[in-house]
Amino acid sequence: MKTNILKIAVLLITSFMVQACADDFLDVKLKNYQTSDNYFTTEASALAATNSCYDPIKGRGLFGENFQYFFYPADDRILFETPGQEQLLYTADNGNIGGNSINFALWDGIYRGVFRANMALEKIPPIQFKAANEPLKQRYLAEAKFLRGLYFFYAKILFDTPPVILKVLKDPSETVSNATSEQVWNQITTDLKSAAEVLPPSYDDANVGRATQGAANAMLGKAYLYQQKWDSAKIFLKKVIDSNVYELIKAKAETKEDYIAAYQCNFTPKDLKVGTRTYKAENNKESVFEIQNSDNTEMGYPNGEWSPGNGSDGSLLSAYFCGVTGYKNVCPTAEAAAIYEDGPATLSLTKDPRFYTGIFTTADTLSKNPNSKFYNKPWITGYAPATNQGVGLKKYYYPVHESVPAAPFFDPNNWRLIRYSDVLLMYAEACLQLNNDADGKGLAQLNEVRKRAGIPTIGTLSKEAIIHERDVELFGECLRYHDLVRWSMLPTPWVNPENMKYLQGYYKKGHNEYLPIPQSEIDAMQGNLKQNDYWK
Known part of the structure; x- marks a missing residue:
């Protein structure tokens, strides 16, 4: 596809003017015809412009399907459905994925988001x-x-030297060029700092899910962590901790069901009940920022289900990754199931409670709801693809989505983009890297994550402890590939993906740290946009 998404964004606006002027010889003026120049005049239009900025991140190009499709099977814990292509990132059109449709979809989603943010930032200030x-x-x-800072963050960690576009491009012939790595990071931190100074710590129920001060500070901490600026990472992550807005959801009783529910509620669309105790699910105290989905089919059923963030308010995740009702595109490795420690003996749990949220086994039933068609039905390996190793992906896909007749489409489950446990583990990592956690505060936060799971605390913070805890706590959240990449790029690398099972023979140092900039974008930019150094 040769069309440039950056130009598409321009054409979406200029098409108003083209249509209005095509028959200008008739000298007819359409009094009620709206363009980008006359629409943004009211407070309501400012709100609409702001709301539109949230849509691309939940779209099919990003977290409505393609981000997970690419990065589930990019690390050593999850396999793709096709034998011989178990690590899709490295085997799909290997060495030439600049024009790969998924690769372009990621770029497309990011720059649609940048365009909408720029439109809001340009059109809102003049409104009275x-x-x-x-x-x-x-x-x-x-x-x-x-x-905009969030979109640029993903542009940076995926494509290394993408363009930094800070205005609405109005001329379809206008081209853009690469920014340097430093320029991209500077823009990310500039946008996020500016946002953090103004955003509120929380919202009322009518506005829940909007960006908060905590979300901006968490993303700043993450951005500095990726840059290996440990002192700044620690400062901004500590702001999130000290805000007292967030907390880990903990068991309300000493039962195995409560310990499982306290973690599992972070990945279900509906609150979980254990006896008389309720564990809030979406937008709970552990959620720092999550992508809002719903099973509302009014927008576009049929056919709209294929366009999350546009024709649908729900995602395509269950359709693609829930093996019970969907296409069963991925499955965990046996090693993913084996990483969990023994569970608390007092709770009669064989494994860490987090295992029972992340992994399906043949000991599982698909639903405990008597009204469900899956009530008491066992999980079987037939629900996993041919590459399965006896286990299935459970996180985000239990209970099975069946809330509307169109299921598995219109998946209402919110994607938790930043969780408080991730903030605590990033903080622990910054503390270790900065001064070997001299004051023990990093260890204390990592142990908070372990205590929530009911497993023993540890006495020393180490790289091994951080790698392990992120592995089990964040399994199935599309973070591990990016963790492996950044750890492999440390002055003294913590890991070498080239030597890891399932990645050996696929991952190439100096090449697979980033994706290639889509060739169609490079062609459309008439030589001004260059391929990043990892794919030249």
Whole structure:
């Protein structure tokens, strides 16, 4: 596909003007015809512009399907469905994925988001708000800056030297060029810092899910962690901890069901009940930022289900990755099931409670709800692809999505993009890297994550402890590939993906740390946009 998404974004706006002027010899003016120049005039239009910035991240190109499709089977814990292509990232059109449709979809989703953020940042400032609503105007702009920083973050960690576009491109012939790695990181931190100064710590129920100050600080900490700027990473992650807005969801009773529910509620669309005790699911105290989905089919059924964030409010995740009702595209490795420690003996759990959220085994039933068609039905290996090793992917796909007749489409489960446990583990890592955790505060936060699971605390913080805890706590959340990459790029590498099972023979140092910039984009930019150094 030769069409450039950056130009598509321009054409979406200029098409208004082209249509209006095509028959100008008739000298007819359409009084009610709206363009980008006359639409953004009211407070309501400012809100619409802000809301539109959230849609691309939940779209099919990003976390509505393709991000997971690419990065589930990119590490050593999850396999793709096709024998011989178990690590899809390295085997699909290997060495020439610049034009790969999934690769382009990621780029497409990112720059649709950047375009919408730039539109909001350009069109909202001239709008006259009531004096009492001026803080609301500033919040809208801060939300747009947070989201632009978020989109640029993914552009950086996926493509290394992408363009930094800070305006709405109005001329379809206009081209862009690469930014340096430093320039991209500087823009990310500039946007996020600006957002953090204005965004509120929380919202009322009507606005839950919007970007918060905590989300901006967490992303700043993460951005600095990726840059190996440990002191800055520690500062911003500590701000999230000290805000007292977030906490780990912990068991409300000393039963195995409670310990499992306290973790599992972070990956289900509905609150979990254990006896009379309730564990809040979406947008709970552990959620720092999550992508909002719903099973509302009014927008576009049939056919709209294929366009999350546009024709659908739900994702395609169950359709592609829930082996019970979907296409069963991926499955965990046996090693993924084996990484979990023994469970608390007092709870009669064989394994760490987190195992029972992440991994399906033949000991599992698909639903405990008597009204479900899967009630008391066992999980079988037939629900996993041919590459399965006797286990299935459970996190995010239990209970099985069946809330609407169109299921497994319109998956309502929110994708938790930043969880508080991730913040604690990143903080622990920054502490270790900065001064070997001299004050023990990094160890204390890592042990909070372990205590929530009911497993013994450890006495020394080490790289091995951090690697292991991120492995089990964040399994199935599409973070491990990026962890392996950044750990392999340390001055003294913590890991070598080239020597890891399932990656050996596929992953190439100096090549697979990033994806190639899509060739169609390079061609459309007439030589101004270059391929990144990892794919030249």
